[in-house]
Amino acid sequence: MSRVLVHNFSISLDGFGTGEGLSFDAPFGHAGQRMHEWMFETRMWHTMNGEPGGGEGVDNAFAERHEHGVGAEIMGRGKFSPEHGPWVDLGTDAEWRGWWGPNPPFHTPVFVLTHHPRPDLEMEGGTVFRFIDASPREALELAREAVGGLDVRIGGGPTVVRDFLAEGLIDVAHIVQAPILLGRGVRLWDGLEGLESRYDIEAVAAPSGVVHLTLTRR
């Protein structure tokens, strides 16, 4: 049974999933990498970057789930690029291909939600960025056709996770609350009053300082 999952989506203690001032050099704006420091210490992250070691505890147990059984990701344009509006044509050589280098860590089709569709972008390692103008439900249908029974990951940013949660399209959401206050940015939880009536919410505090929240649809 194909499920719809959110993995390793990090927010600040005050609920922001990204900061202000996104740019090509700052995918999370003024948040920098502070919401994701917990992940950089895990064995999963070390392995992904060809390094030995890394923590094997609860942070890693959650982080590793990102890697297994997912056949496609859906992300907002804001996760792919800091730009809004029509894509700037820089020619094939200078074209923006996301923040992840030539071999992004997805290795599946990645559906990028945008009001400005453009041709697919085929990367090394199996990642294909597909740019679609679609509602959450439409995007999910496309993704399900692509996964062949595997799970679909909703990759963010906060607006996309929130929209999918609001429509009840997510089966399990793993949200990581980092002990920092961003003060500004884009909030994850807005407009989700009463979500606890539709989801069980489990919290586990990690020695790293983050809290892992698991929302499981009833």
Add this chain to the structure above:
Amino acid sequence: MSRVLVHNFSISLDGFGTGEGLSFDAPFGHAGQRMHEWMFETRMWHTMNGEPGGGEGVDNAFAERHEHGVGAEIMGRGKFSPEHGPWVDLGTDAEWRGWWGPNPPFHTPVFVLTHHPRPDLEMEGGTVFRFIDASPREALELAREAVGGLDVRIGGGPTVVRDFLAEGLIDVAHIVQAPILLGRGVRLWDGLEGLESRYDIEAVAAPSGVVHLTLTRR
């Protein structure tokens, strides 16, 4: 050494310290009692209400700290009464005396911050409500004069806790995050960007489902 403390201050997962629609029947508005259910199950609460039993675990360990070594509380008018503006004179017999009955659980002076001072209100059990028009610092000075070396509790609501945190006047804040999404109300964390640089933030998840956050000034 007299400290300034926040005890058992409950918020929703989306950061609201109180809901919308406060009234004499609903001190937390549409939140009802849902943010405080964790407390009703503790031995501290049972004992306070003359009942046997109650949980002895981490929720109770935190809850009980409310009871010890505090010589005065500072609260916002919104914690004392749902009304704004000048007090309505209902005569002594019908006068509003807070939500806590004739013997409130403070047993100390309680400084109520309001732009509309009025005479002290002496209750059973040692609680005296003193209505003052004062800044956080001024209120703290008055409270410190009253406590004789004991601690001062900042009792809420969210605006008051936030104001005292913003001014760096709080030594230790115990905030309890309940697994519900209120969607609307008054937020605790607004305007506190970078608070983690001034406070260590520890998180502990309780079996009841809440997360106890302890903010300790560096």
